[in-house]
Amino acid sequence: MNQPAITRSWVESANGHGDFPLQNLPLGIFSHKDQVLRFGVAIGDSILDLEAVLAAGLFDGLARQAVEVARGGALNAFFELGRAARVALRERLLELLGAGSAHQAALQPLLRNAADCQMHLPARISDYTDFYVGIEHAKNVGRLFRPDNPLLPNYKYVPIGYHGRASTVRPSGADVRRPKGQTLPAGQTEPSFGPCARLDYELELGIWIGQGNALGEPVPIAEAGEHIAGFCLLNDWSARDIQAWEYQPLGPFLSKSFITSVSPWVVTAEALAPFRCAQAPRPEGDPQPLSYLLDTRDQAAGAFDIELEVLLLTEQMREQNLPAERLTLSNTQTMYWTVAQLVAHHSVNGCQLQAGDLFGSGTLSGAKPGQFGSLLEITNGGKEPVQLASGEVRRFLEDGDEIILRARCRADGVASIGFGECRGKVLAAH
Template identity: 60%
Template sequence: MTWWQTDETHAPELTSWVESANGHSDFPIQNLPFGLFSPAGQAARVGVAIGDMILDLEGCHAANLLESVSLPPFHGDGVNALLAMPQDAKRALRRRLSRLLADEAQRDAVSPHLHAAADCTLHVPARIGDYTDFYVGIHHANNVGRQFRPDNPLLPNYKYVPIGYHGRASSIRASHVPVRRPVGQRKPPEADSPIVGPTTRLDYELELGVWIGAGNELGTSVPIADAAQHVAGFCLLNDWSARDFQAWEYQPLGPFLAKNFQSTISPWVVTCEAMAPFRLAQPARPEGDPAPLPYLLDEADEQHGALALTLEVFLLTARMRDAGEAPAQLSRGPATSMYWTVNQIVAHHASNGCNLNPGDLLGTGTISAPTRDGFGSMMELTIGGKEPITLPNGETRAFLEDGDEVILRAAASAPGAVSIGLGECRARILPAT
């Protein structure tokens, strides 16, 4: 079975006896993502989201409800072992979970292992050994590059090589963990020398996170035709950025303190198996663009490597929160705005023999649509702060302020399939210390 094919677990008529799952915007029975959760007063456990509930996988395993599936030992510190399972084993687990949650006859046996998600704490789902951030959103690259190089926004290598840098895994946090405004070095245009203080140009970045499953040995590569076998799933990623620090420090070695203070992810691993109905052909490159080099070119990836995801960003300010107002939508756009596919960035990452490991996280880089209503950062929306946006309540923003809460959402949809989501990725900004 290939990585883009569907099976009975995706059937649109399939429903669950967990009532909140039916019609759930993120977690119907067709999704079944993995995560790490703590029931009130208890240690972290591996679970699966189903509607407004979380199924305790470790509890099901202990109760012999998963005896027909070959499972690795569970670890309460992450889902890495699940991510590393062979794809056939992952599909077998998915089928078993689907049957348990769809069959009314299983209700009495399974119900004791369900927890209300609202009563649980969600954690970063895996032990992240390494984190790499890419730059595959071509509209974002054009928009930002144009602010610095109006006549030549894209550097010559962009259409040949998936650009990326190694980020900081230790500062990745799950949704709802606040982000502290960072202090660092910046050089205002009018100053003769840099100053140290809180960033005045704090920004978000709308990205997809890619979870690595099976790894590769050091010194070996991952052929593009096999890259999908190394991808375990997806999440949302907000790679917070201090734009004033970034402008001062990024040359000649690239991002550092402007990026490593914190990144926020949605806490569920939405598996590749769940995303099978939402595969699309990668959009054709513009006429005149070079074809990918042979090690990045694969016909199956060209036909199925893109994702039918709609990405959204919302902002909830302190004043809006106090007034009980809904978050304001800042942007909405498709994930097909990625110039490089997920499989291409995986193949490129390992092409020099770099070893990828289960639980490693790759970021796509900011994904922006061609038009302003789909831009994926404040840097783009406000043209570097020159044109502040006005929110529905009259507030304006050039960049993010203390008390602001950024919310990322994503929905996968396709004809004949039940839509699923990636879960919210949200965090509130705290003042600098």
């Protein structure tokens, strides 16, 4: 799709907005004062009620169908329609919301102040899969436990992943209750039960699946991009002490399943088109992906240049009116595998993906201090505490701490866009 000729909106707050200018138009599910779940699009500081626009007769064709199937509080059926419906809806919204729109007077009453709305999960999530494609994170963590062999031999051949718990995915703003579980205290031979003492965050990109595939029919790598509906931010909260005791031999379980937070707006693949880039070339000596994971077009433009940020806000900072402090500034270009490769690999054995399935990229860290996407890395496993401007120190998260994820896309000649925030505040264990 060509870049729109109209670059400004009659919604004044959208022009120059840090996250939601006209060029973004992310989609989501919101409720206003009547608490009814509705389909909307973010534009500046407002949300346009798309179901009200439909009732006003301002959609037709595929755009109309896209909104009709999204009624009912979830976007699964909309995701299943695929790219053509997303493009049709986007093009119509550019016309309706662009400067000079003939429909401004009709649409103005259908805008809701975003601050007065509550955001919900955009889809009913049947399955959630968390991958491990941030190679710098994999190396950083590997060095903590295997200094002489940080990456296991399969890492550069297989997009590593595990199946998470879809029922505990929550939208930004949901509180994070400190989990309890079994841990093995240092120097002990038997585990004890109690609250997690090493609670951590993980900075990830979330990927929403669009059209699914039939059971037994893999998605070819050349077509995998067509099965991606959009993106969000994802915090895969982690109980590191519970994980250390339980993960051998089958991997994470209760240490990850207590909650996963996502930003509620779906940033579409079309909005991210100007920020696509080539997949980073593999270092000399690394194996090339096996044929089912290798596509020339995907390697040339299957990656994204998205800046990722993590901030921490403690109770003491709130009391002192201090701003949240940045812990991390990273980028999605550290992904060792593209999102299309994740789709192709997940389905290669015939596994059925469904519209509304959620993928996590895995923690996206850089190679240098200041770029690490978890406290496990930042504090070297808790050995080197973070010194905060408030005078506090952190090895891992304490009750009252709030983690805030943000993202920004920038490129020459186009408006920058963002994802909105993914927030979660830690509450004491029950």
